Amino acid sequence: MAFHFKLTKGAAKGPRTGTLNTPHGAVSTPAFMPVATRGMLRGISPTQIRPLGGEIVLGNAFHLAARPGVETVRAIGGLHNFLGWDGPVLTDSGGFQVFSLKAADRIHDAGVRVEHPVQGGLIDWTPELAFQTQAALGPDIAMVLDVCPANPKNQDEVALAVKRTLSWAGIQANLHEARGAADSGQALFGIVQGGTLSDLREECAAGLLRLGFDGFAVGGVSVGEGHEAMMTGLDLSVRWLPPEKIRYLMGVGTPLDLIEAVARGIDIFDCVFPTRSGRFGTALTWGGRLNLLNSQFKEDAAPIDPDCPCEACRSTVPRGALRAGFQAKELLPPILVSTHNLHFVLDLMSRMRIAIAKGDFEALRTQIRAAYPAGKRLLS
Template identity: 40%
Template sequence: MIAPRFAFSIHATDGLARTGEIAMGRGTIRTPAFMPVGTAGTVKAMRPAEVRATGADIILGNTYHLMLRPGAERVAKLGGLHAFSGWDRPILTDSGGYQVMSLSALTKRSEDGVSFKSHLDGSAHHLSPERSIEIQRLLGSDIIMAFDELVPTTTSREVQAEAMARSMRWAKRSRAAFDGGGDHAARAAIFGIQQGALDRDLRQASADALLEIGFDGYAVGGLAVGEGQDAMFACLDYAPQQLDPAKPRYLMGVGKPDDIVGAVERGIDMFDCVLPTRSGRNGQAFTWDGPVNIRNARWAEDLSPIDPESPIAEWSRAYLHHLIKSGEMLGAMLLTQHNLWFYQQVMAGLRAAITEQRLKSWASDFRTRYASRSSPARGGSRP
């Protein structure tokens, strides 16, 4: 049987939450799904087989970083991002728009695209919808993101409306560029990105424009940029429902485990975030009892594991404390592995709870335990 280009099926629902699968040529993605971030062609401190062993079905690569180093054309020459990095399952690439806005010096926006200087060496570059899609095609992405313009939620409504409207024009150009991609378009997918900050009417206008263009999936963009969880959830109370219910919904850049649980309850299917890997490198471990700062002196003589079921359970908190305090790279590697495993355990718990129609109680138990910092965070039994 020939693998489908892209097929999303919903297997069960519980309230607004859904669980299902995305079938693609390089593998099946179980939803709700968390995508570890491999910004520069690697999930930091992890080998591909280790990432897969945590339960990840798909990872994320970054257009902006890879176009600057080593260059999209070079990656294509070397066989594409999958062969180059050693990851043989699906890869989603973001469009580069967020990084252009947040990392680049002397950014100049126009209807054509964005001109900017590299944060690495100051070299001049231009990124348009067409070039963003071309780069993602050269990388060999399985899921391509439309190029969009992100503005902070603190800007005026006029600025937000202008950015949303431009993003929708760029979405149409992104779709046209994708459709002109020949063989790659026949085996990849493209997602549109809803914008509109925290304004319900702007979000609806964005959704209407995206649905008219038509995409394989839809992302809720422009959140998790400092507005706080309450404001984000208030937006998610309506934004996902404005999108096609038969297509996957992807909340970009989110987030903390309790952010993910709340977003799944509101109908989101896909997530990505640097938090589990970045936190691991900085000495923070995520557990069912909340985050643990392994640098804390309380762990210096604690022989218990972070979690008895963790893939790093053979190493004690005392040893992890020593590694992090000593600046040993093994500490970052082990905590990153644990954090990615924990995130995938949360996703597995969510999928099971939705399937068994017990999401409300599972989420309530999770939040109660995760928010309680009074216990020594021994890990172990799940909600």
């Protein structure tokens, strides 16, 4: 099956549902992608992904190229085999991760000079290398290497990031075309940068549209600028994107951010938030978040969420036991709470799809806004 996105409800503005077809199967959107940066989900087996409601998984080309290396992944039969997952896979080019490695002063016109995350020493991560690495790894969807500015409000910094993002996008669009574009079995998405600056978001989106991509991501909105600025960057980007192409918001995964982004027409997401927060003892529930380390749970005999049908809640391990286990640094509590949180986020996506189809999305949005108000810290 070739790459194809079909909207089933909705249009350019507002929440929408669709089906993303890939060579490894279909994904119902809006969808959330569990994150396997280095080829493994943290504490979660690939056999659990479908029962939890996941249909597509994300890996990171930069980290996989560093360890175990592209040749090793190929020797194991490609990225799907390496992941132990036969469904759709998207890889990030590593742009965001490269920048979070504090390489901002090492970006140049041809790429970014970055420390090798395993061996140390500096390597040049270029648009050509990011493209070729993903072509060799074999995900269903590859992402362009882009430039994510550290300060989304700094005009000069954001303008330079957009200039380089467009220049690099051109190089990668040409390489994609030369491989046969999506007919090669791999789609390529462009990434809109531009911080919170209206004209730069427009310039970046327009430049990417001229180059032509199989889908579009909105980048640079999850760099610690807060919910409101994130939604501003999103609004400034989505308005320029063609309705028939899939839209991906990178690195976003709190319940409030997910539902507000879907309300603005985003189709797919990825984020380490559900599993990372679970590892630190924060459980996501329909009533809001629970910090299981709080003393109020010391003698609590209920499971993580008594109303939740997930494997972790059905295990009936009580909150009080999880709290004691977290304190004793046991392995099981982070796994159980991560599993539950991933189920919660995937269930939220499923409920959004149903609500959009039925036309009562706003009721679900109100419920999430009440349980996860903006400005409230999700980790303590």
